[in-house]
Amino acid sequence: MSSTARLAGKTALVTGGSRGIGRAISRRLAREGALVAVHYGHDLTAAERTVKEIETDGGRAFAVHAELGVPGDADTLWSAFDRALADQGADDGLDILVNNAGITVPRPLADVTEADYDRVFAINTKAPFFIIQRGLSRLRDGGRIVNVSSVATRVAFPAIVSYTMTKAALDYLTLTLAQELGPRGITVNAVAPGYTETEINPTLAVPEIRRRYSEASAFNRLGQPTDIADVVAFVASDDARWVTGQWIDASGGAHLGV
Template identity: 60%
Template sequence: MGRRHGPGPPRGAAALVRAAAAALTALSTTSPQRPQEDTVGKLAGKTALVTGSSRGIGRATAQRLAREGALVAVHYHADADAAGSTVAGIEAAGGRAFAVRAELGVPGDADTLLLAVEAGLKERTGANTLDILVNNAAIMGGVAPEEVTPEQFDRLVAVNAKAPFFIVQRALGLLPDGGRIINISSGLTRFANPEEVVYSMTKGAVEQLALHFAKYLGPRGITVNSVAPGITDNGSPVFGIPEAVEQMAQLSAFGRVGRPADVGDVIAFLASDDARWVTGSFVDATGGTLLG
């Protein structure tokens, strides 16, 4: 009998290794190649609603979702021209969108909004499926704490906290398994601005909305997350004052104020399948403002 030189593999192991190598070689040469990332948008065939998307972060979000292939419902309250401009810009870039009007913070607001969205979706797709919901619309206070009236308090709560809750509730029957809900919070839930105490309270409620609905909707594969922007140029007059912009820029780790697209890109990630394992989270999109 011949001697074995060294321990070597057990009898038959070499044949198994050769067979495995051959199988891997065949797999690598016969498997179809994955399409290029930019050939088809990550949200192709999806539908989305972005509240308050006639300007600012909402507009940038609607534009980005449409660029990824989604059909976007552009919600507005009063400025039909701005909403129309958002839709026109999306369509000019090859995307699809339509405008829907609804006042938030009033009785029946969620039903009014979603009925309009359903009608728009059915007209364009033949179904009322809503894959992505972005609760972005909100109003701010800008009032010293001692000057806040009960009416102002109730108005901020109604628009910023109550409306998102009932919009989510109303949309549950339209969202398929694997759907996406993204609620826009604020960096002001983490650092103080006394003139926005009520606004910050409502945004804290929005974060709780994401946390608890994430648990509730997890079995359906629906993710629910919060995104917190920092100081972002939304076109307000203050951003036209260089001295003010310079002061605001110093709050960011990057030394500049945010652009709407900075936040819209984060939202688009959470709306995609890439974020399928992210839910119930608070995403800091303040540009490092919360770093101290």
């Protein structure tokens, strides 16, 4: 745990918190002192591993299961969260909500099916919308909402058009919620990764794609999940109390020259 423990006494929920960027966010918030609810949709083993890693590091965490993108997903998630939080003996309520869970449909417009479209919007846009809506009664005044967006919303990227549309919608939700929740002292920000090295991105195994993605960054490398987690930890902390309604580029300067 961080010696400063900026988030001591706080409770956080990270959707998709067991793998990739979500795992890094869960671990970083826990190191800052937060009690972290690690949400997972299908991979219990990954969730248990992340919780164990956090506990080994001296932090506190618990797993929460709910499949997203299906009817009633937000209610299922919050019911599971409430039960697990009670089992932890922790106070009711939430201080930090990180909407990280998402899927990609790597197809150009001509190849996207209605089923593809409905599924990517259900998980990436509809689920966060209703998770926030249902969670506002639990979110304490002075809390934080962090939506994980994508740098793709700022450049033309036809190969993932439906995915990018979902993230653009999330960006607008961020802006609107920041104004609506400001009177409660709640900040709402979007953090936008670029090309990031995660275990769920199989295209990075292709040397040419890996090289091209690395060269898109001003630093000539791929992002690491911890690069994103550090930015999320900042906006989740009191240090960012005067930052809200912002889209924060966490892409390593990807496509600055485009």
